[in-house]
Amino acid sequence: MNSHWAAISTIAKRELAAYFESPVAYVFLVIFLLLSGFFTFTFGGFFERGEASLAAFFNWLPWLFLFLVPAAGMRLWSEERRLGTIELLLTMPVAGWQAIVGKFLASWLFLVVALALTFPMVVTVNWLGDPDNGVIASGYVGAALLAGAYLAISCMTSALTRNQVIAFILAVVVCLALILVGFSPLTDLLARWASPWLVEAVAKFSVLTHYDGFQKGVLDSRDLLYFLSVMAYALFATGVVIRNHRTG
Amino acid sequence: MIKVENLSKSFGSKRAVDGVSFEVGKGEVLGFLGPNGAGKSTTMRMITGFIPPSAGSVMVCGLAVQENPIEVKRRIGYLPEAAPSYSEMSVLSFLRFAAEMRGLRGDARRNAIRRVVELCHLESVLGQTIDTLSKGFRHRTCLAQALVHDPEVLILDEPTDGLDPNQKHEVRTLIRHMGETKAIIFSTHILEEVEAACTRAIIIDRGRIVANGTPAELKARAATGKLEDFFRSITRSDTVAEAAV
Numbered sequence: 297m298n299s300h301w302a303a304i305s306t307i308a309k310r311e312l313a314a315y316f317e318s319p320v321a322y323v324f325l326v327i328f329l330l331l332s333g334f335f336t337f338t339f340g341g342f343f344e345r346g347e348a349s350l351a352a353f354f355n356w357l358p359w360l361f362l363f364l365v366p367a368a369g370m371r372l373w374s375e376e377r378r379l380g381t382i383e384l385l386l387t388m389p390v391a392g393w394q395a396i397v398g399k400f401l402a403s404w405l406f407l408v409v410a411l412a413l414t415f416p417m418v419v420t421v422n423w424l425g426d427p428d429n430g431v432i433a434s435g436y437v438g439a440a441l442l443a444g445a446y447l448a449i450s451c452m453t454s455a456l457t458r459n460q461v462i463a464f465i466l467a468v469v470v471c472l473a474l475i476l477v478g479f480s481p482l483t484d485l486l487a488r489w490a491s492p493w494l495v496e497a498v499a500k501f502s503v504l505t506h507y508d509g510f511q512k513g514v515l516d517s518r519d520l521l522y523f524l525s526v527m528a529y530a531l532f533a534t535g536v537v538i539r540n541h542r543t544g
Numbered sequence: 545m546i547k548v549e550n551l552s553k554s555f556g557s558k559r560a561v562d563g564v565s566f567e568v569g570k571g572e573v574l575g576f577l578g579p580n581g582a583g584k585s586t587t588m589r590m591i592t593g594f595i596p597p598s599a600g601s602v603m604v605c606g607l608a609v610q611e612n613p614i615e616v617k618r619r620i621g622y623l624p625e626a627a628p629s630y631s632e633m634s635v636l637s638f639l640r641f642a643a644e645m646r647g648l649r650g651d652a653r654r655n656a657i658r659r660v661v662e663l664c665h666l667e668s669v670l671g672q673t674i675d676t677l678s679k680g681f682r683h684r685t686c687l688a689q690a691l692v693h694d695p696e697v698l699i700l701d702e703p704t705d706g707l708d709p710n711q712k713h714e715v716r717t718l719i720r721h722m723g724e725t726k727a728i729i730f731s732t733h734i735l736e737e738v739e740a741a742c743t744r745a746i747i748i749d750r751g752r753i754v755a756n757g758t759p760a761e762l763k764a765r766a767a768t769g770k771l772e773d774f775f776r777s778i779t780r781s782d783t784v785a786e787a788a789v
Contacts, residue, residue: 299647306644310630317632317673380628384689387592387624388645389617542595 303390307398328410348425354435354511366467369450370460377458407443431513438510441523446471448530455537478502545727551600560586562751573723575742576731583751584731592622621695627686631675646693660688679706700730716741735771749779
């Protein structure tokens, strides 16, 4: 177990350093913080709501992450393939899954750091009013899980191609599909000609459906299980893609 | 140390490696020769466990690559073709990463890095980003990565490609020196290299071994006594091979 973990943490450390050695991390953090602030205080109607909560912030996150998480994850495997370093990495004494998990954890940690940097908003609402900090905390848990799910999908699309642009677009499309199947304007439309149970069943696959629970402060094990299974499935698929690519 | 038996690899309908068998013992340096696309890199990738063979088996230090991939990988140092490396890292952090991946920590890691830095003459560029290095330094950085855990088996895919004559000479000397205690396979296009560094050579053409012997034996088989003439007489160039298909 220890040696498994040692290899994973070595890979994760290198990956995390790679974010900060290039301008990627700083550009990402600045853009994320600017955009999340912008959405929260303009379209989110932070002040108009007349309540001390971060709902305005959390409501926009699935859409903001839709573009930013694939941008953070698109290089994970396609860059390895483009540079040829995948050949180095996979001929070192590690199992394929360790490399996949190590890279994923590093990126996830990076996204969690980005989320943590939005703490001034928490300070702001606490200063302005008397929010339910439990709801805010569960909102952050949901946001971190959402980022993890999008990221695992980006890992998978990144393994498919050596072209980062293609990896990015594919990840956005898959993540968008996972939003839309539970996006109420669309499901309402669908409900006009499909039976309600079908619409509801499809909506169960949406990240929004499971994300909303966290935003209401409800920690439901089914929601947790949903996000964890999306991650596990996407990372497993990443392994299959990488293995098939090597088999030729 | 390395035992390859009936190794084959197909990509779709194309047979890249076709029933290759050979052995390399400790203290042997095997030169791997052949035209471009003959299957040299593919064979090496199968030995290092990067790609699985379609048929046949590879044993390294008595362990089957397919059954014990991780144990085998521990014993191999590998320089892939074109010497890839993480271009945004510095030489030192790249070597630290390679050493840690090989399970080296603390003093063991420091000593291992000091040894390969000296061996590959990287002292002057340790803090530099790999991106900014000349081709020769980038190449030697990747070679250092392959040597950091002092492996029993070395697989080097075109280790002198893109180096200047002085650097080529140094790498050759290094290979010959290390070959005394390890089992080494290296591929090359430069026939003099075989005479300079190898104890034995294999010529491979369109996936098959067409000659196997000491450099002197191979030379003797050409009417002119030149390795190059022998090479040309038993392998086909890309254009001739295409015409035959």
